[in-house]
Amino acid sequence: MSADVLSTEPHTPPVGTSLLSLTGIQKRFGAVRALSDVDFEVRAGEVVALVGDNGAGKSTLVKVMSGAGPADEGSYRIEGREVSIGTPAAASAHGVATVFQDLAICDNLDVVANLFLGRELTRGVALDEPEMERRTVELLEQLSVKLPSVRIPMASLSGGQRQSVAIVRALLGSPKVVLLDEPTAALGVAQTAQVLNLVERLRERGLGVVLISHNMADVMAVADRAVVLRLGRVAGRFDMADVSREQLVATITGADTNVVSERAARVAGRSAAAPAGTEGNQA
Numbered sequence: 007m008s009a010d011v012l013s014t015e016p017h018t019p020p021v022g023t024s025l026l027s028l029t030g031i032q033k034r035f036g037a038v039r040a041l042s043d044v045d046f047e048v049r050a051g052e053v054v055a056l057v058g059d060n061g062a063g064k065s066t067l068v069k070v071m072s073g074a075g076p077a078d079e080g081s082y083r084i085e086g087r088e089v090s091i092g093t094p095a096a097a098s099a100h101g102v103a104t105v106f107q108d109l110a111i112c113d114n115l116d117v118v119a120n121l122f123l124g125r126e127l128t129r130g131v132a133l134d135e136p137e138m139e140r141r142t143v144e145l146l147e148q149l150s151v152k153l154p155s156v157r158i159p160m161a162s163l164s165g166g167q168r169q170s171v172a173i174v175r176a177l178l179g180s181p182k183v184v185l186l187d188e189p190t191a192a193l194g195v196a197q198t199a200q201v202l203n204l205v206e207r208l209r210e211r212g213l214g215v216v217l218i219s220h221n222m223a224d225v226m227a228v229a230d231r232a233v234v235l236r237l238g239r240v241a242g243r244f245d246m247a248d249v250s251r252e253q254l255v256a257t258i259t260g261a262d263t264n265v266v267s268e269r270a271a272r273v274a275g276r277s278a279a280a281p282a283g284t285e286g287n288q289a
């Protein structure tokens with residue numbers, strides 16, 4: 007493995023450059039149209055949330071981007087150049103890394119071993135453990151990921167720490183785009199905050215981040231834009247500065263009224279009648 011695999015220098019183009027763009031994506035499973043005419047883009051230095059209800063097509067779109075399940079039709083561009091992404095290896099070679107929900111972590115191995123699994127550093131015929139450890143500590147520090155030790159088995163880390171290690175491992179190939187599939191699912195509040203902090207660090211490094219999430223609080227907290235899928239089509243695109251959580255939920259469900267929007271309306275009504283600050287906005 008080359009010495010710069012753990013390079014700490016970002017390799018991304020200037021902020022705002024289109025890194026990955028999909029147009030006219032179609033994907034069928036037999037009679038099911040999982041994706042119809044989907045356009046999607048992520049630029050350098052932004053976090054794009056991909057949201058939608060169960061069965062909306064999020065996983066299918068992630069598989070298209072990651073090369074795990076190529077589209078039937080449509081174009082895939084990396085930095086404006088059309089490419090053919092038929093396998094995960096091809097996506098990876100074009101700078102697209104994916105952290106799937108299962109994390110693919112070896113619980114019995116320590117953090118260093120997991121980071122370098124399959125790309126171990128060697129000195130002569132022996133593993134270069136000190137160098138791998140040094141680089142692991144350096145990268146974790148740069149990304150503000152705090153672990154009790156890099157020499158403890160993954161099994162003894164918290165869910166948030168495990169997720170963080172899986173994300174850091176995805177950075178070893180110096181990707182330009184990182185796809186995070188439900189990175190905070192099943193995490194507690196503090197662990198979620200830890201992972202969202204790491205997402206912020208990725209954006210600061212100029213990466214394009216695609217965040218697949220069911221959690222609107224996470225999306226509101228960290229995303230710059232959101233793309234809503236519904237029944238395999240793009241139902242809405244939003245700048246997070248201009249959208250409320252209720253609008254997002256309404257677009258996801260396809261309903262103008264639902265329990266979230268109704269409660270928000272009730273809260274707004276009460277707020278209008280009561281002095282400011284007497285009601286939170288956590289609908």
Ligand SMILES: Nc1ncnc2c1ncn2[C@@H]1O[C@H](COP(=O)(O)OP(=O)(O)OP(=O)(O)O)[C@@H](O)[C@H]1O
Pocket residue numbers: 035038039040058059060061062063064065066067
């Ligand atoms: N391998 C497959 N074979 C047949 N149908 C599939 C397959 N994968 C997905 N689908 C169908 O495609 C549609 C989109 O599914 P997908 O898993 O992409 O949705 P999702 O938004 O990721 O949902 P969830 O949030 O539940 O994971 C669904 O109707 C689903 O049943």
